[in-house]
Amino acid sequence: xxxxxxxxxxxxxxxVSRFGGMTIMLGEFFYAxxxxxxxxxxFVEQMYQVGVRSLPLILIISVFVGAVSAWQAAYQFKFxxxxxxxxxxxxxxxxxxxxxxxxxxxVFAGRVGAGITAELGTMKVTEQIDALESLxxxxxxxxxxxxxLACLFMVPLLVTFANFISIMGGLVVSIIGVNVSSETFLxxxxxxxxxxxxxxxxxxxxxxxxxxxxxxxxxxxRTRGGAQGVGLATTTSVVTSSVLILVFNFIFxxxxxxx
Amino acid sequence: xxxxxxxNLIEVQQLSKRFGEQVVLxxxxxxxxxxxxxxxxxxxxxxxxxxxxxxxxxxxPDSGRVLIDGEDITDLTFEELLPIRHRFGMLxxxxxxxxxxxxxENVGLGLKESRHYRANEIHEIxxxxxxxxxxxxxxxxxxxxxxxxxxxxxxxxxxxxxxPEILLYDEPTTGLDPITADxxxxxxxxxxxxxxxxxxxxxxDMTSAYKIASxxxxxxxxxxxxxxxxxxxxxxDNPVVQQFIHGRATGPIQVx
Ligand SMILES: Nc1ncnc2c1ncn2[C@@H]1O[C@H](COP(=O)(O)OP(=O)(O)OP(=O)(O)O)[C@@H](O)[C@H]1O
Ligand SMILES: [Mg+2]
Numbered sequence: 250x251x252x253x254x255x256x257x258x259x260x261x262x263x264x265v266s267r268f269g270g271m272t273i274m275l276g277e278f279f280y281a282x283x284x285x286x287x288x289x290x291x292f293v294e295q296m297y298q299v300g301v302r303s304l305p306l307i308l309i310i311s312v313f314v315g316a317v318s319a320w321q322a323a324y325q326f327k328f329x330x331x332x333x334x335x336x337x338x339x340x341x342x343x344x345x346x347x348x349x350x351x352x353x354x355x356v357f358a359g360r361v362g363a364g365i366t367a368e369l370g371t372m373k374v375t376e377q378i379d380a381l382e383s384l385x386x387x388x389x390x391x392x393x394x395x396x397x398l399a400c401l402f403m404v405p406l407l408v409t410f411a412n413f414i415s416i417m418g419g420l421v422v423s424i425i426g427v428n429v430s431s432e433t434f435l436x437x438x439x440x441x442x443x444x445x446x447x448x449x450x451x452x453x454x455x456x457x458x459x460x461x462x463x464x465x466x467x468x469x470x471r472t473r474g475g476a477q478g479v480g481l482a483t484t485t486s487v488v489t490s491s492v493l494i495l496v497f498n499f500i501f502x503x504x505x506x507x508x
Numbered sequence: 509x510x511x512x513x514x515x516n517l518i519e520v521q522q523l524s525k526r527f528g529e530q531v532v533l534x535x536x537x538x539x540x541x542x543x544x545x546x547x548x549x550x551x552x553x554x555x556x557x558x559x560x561x562x563x564x565x566x567x568x569p570d571s572g573r574v575l576i577d578g579e580d581i582t583d584l585t586f587e588e589l590l591p592i593r594h595r596f597g598m599l600x601x602x603x604x605x606x607x608x609x610x611x612x613e614n615v616g617l618g619l620k621e622s623r624h625y626r627a628n629e630i631h632e633i634x635x636x637x638x639x640x641x642x643x644x645x646x647x648x649x650x651x652x653x654x655x656x657x658x659x660x661x662x663x664x665x666x667x668x669x670x671x672p673e674i675l676l677y678d679e680p681t682t683g684l685d686p687i688t689a690d691x692x693x694x695x696x697x698x699x700x701x702x703x704x705x706x707x708x709x710x711x712x713d714m715t716s717a718y719k720i721a722s723x724x725x726x727x728x729x730x731x732x733x734x735x736x737x738x739x740x741x742x743x744x745d746n747p748v749v750q751q752f753i754h755g756r757a758t759g760p761i762q763v764x
Pocket of ligand 2: 678
């Protein structure tokens with residue numbers, strides 16, 4: 250009886266100290282931003298690594314996210330007897346405000362967040378980060394800042410792309426599988442589209458990007474031990490950023506979409 | 509403090525460091541004069557690498573302090589440490605090469621990021637340093653394509669790239685064949701004699717130690733057990749030192 254409770258206590262302490270550490274790193278990130286011109290080539294390189302190379306994956310998941318949302322919406326419509334001409338509205342709204350930002354961010358955490366932690370964690374345990382410092386190079390400016398910034402910029406761009414592809418996926422399913430014409434579907438989508446929804450989705454995406462980059466770098470920098478430590482840090486990184494994405498998403502829902 | 513005469517460049521005062529329960533350094537005192545070539549010896553795991561890392565504040569002491577030219581570096585910020593770290597060059601025991609960069613970029617990174625050099629100057633300096641360690645032909649390779657001994661030598665070239673006034677070498681000749689090891693020993697001696705570099709070398713290789721040292725310091729149980737010239741160490745009757753330099757399994761040092 251005692252042990253699970255004290256275990257919970259030490260988990261609590263570790264969690265608090267982890268978020269404390271992340272807050273400090275966030276501060277260091279903003280402080281290092283003033284050196285952005287010097288780190289420009291590193292930032293551009295990260296934009297490529299983090300963003301461009303995620304495109305194929307985002308493409309694939311978006312096609313299927315759009316497809317399944319059209320299918321499931323049609324299934325629900327049939328069940329409650331709603332007219333299928335509202336399919337475009339349903340798919341469009343769900344995609345732009347929830348599905349594209351959240352699912353893209355979760356996939357991005359798995360691909361990019363994990364990659365950042367594994368790379369920085371390996372650098373940490375092989376003393377490469379110490380070596381940077383010994384050369385008088387600030388690891389936050391050289392490694393952390395370009396990565397977080399690249400995530401911050403790239404997730405919204407990828408979400409914009411994901412929005413477009415998902416709607417296309419939904420369109421194809423509604424034509425082929427549900428027998429709703431493209432005119433009807435697109436009219437419904439245009440009818441319900443609000444720029445503020447789209448911008449709210451992008452704002453969320455930017456915050457998710459920041460979280461993924463921050464958690465990825467933080468977990469990388471606190472890696473200990475050898476290969477096993479790197480594996481552990483990578484798992485922790487993906488789990489932490491996924492949970493944070495969902496928690497922040499709910500907070501955003503309450504702020505941005507008041508009932 | 510006058511410029512030419514030797515002075516206390518590095519002072520380690522009452523330095524203690526522990527990792528968890530394990531006490532590694534225990535109120536250690538050590539003074540290093542400018543121009544010294546100090547060799548640090550001691551059993552595996554006694555804290556030689558940990559001591560070196562404290563000198564450029566890669567590790568923070570639990571208690572005690574490190575002074576560089578009289579300035580306490582313990583509580584300095586990253587920016588305040590910069591000018592001090594620029595006076596040092598460090599070869600890591602694991603070489604710690606940046607594995608995303610080529611050999612040439614590894615050696616030149618510190619120069620590039622300092623922004624005091626143009627690209628062609630960096631290239632020239634890097635090739636000169638690589639030549640000094642016998643690796644000019646490996647400039648375009650990546651660290652994963654190098655042997656252990658080659659990595660060590662690239663790490664050496666990186667440490668000396670910016671012509672620092674104090675060099676920290678963590679086992680520079682470990683993993684090298686006897687001939688290459690001697691080339692590296694000669695290089696350390698030459699930098700010390702000709703460029704008046706102060707050097708601190710950790711090694712297990714007693715041949716190398718006798719060759720490069722003006723002073724040999726032995727660490728044992730978190731403290732300085734012995735501090736003297738190579739001649740002193742050969743003639744000492746300290747049983748711990750004797751056992752170590754002659755490599756005997758039996759004696760006061762117990763290996764569990
Ligand atoms: N980051 C760390 N975390 C925990 N323990 C550490 C850490 N670094 C060193 N130690 C411990 O401190 C002790 C001293 O390590 P150090 O690397 O300084 O030994 P060393 O004298 O350089 O040995 P060797 O000759 O084998 O290189 C070791 O027992 C090691 O386990
Ligand atoms: Mg060592």
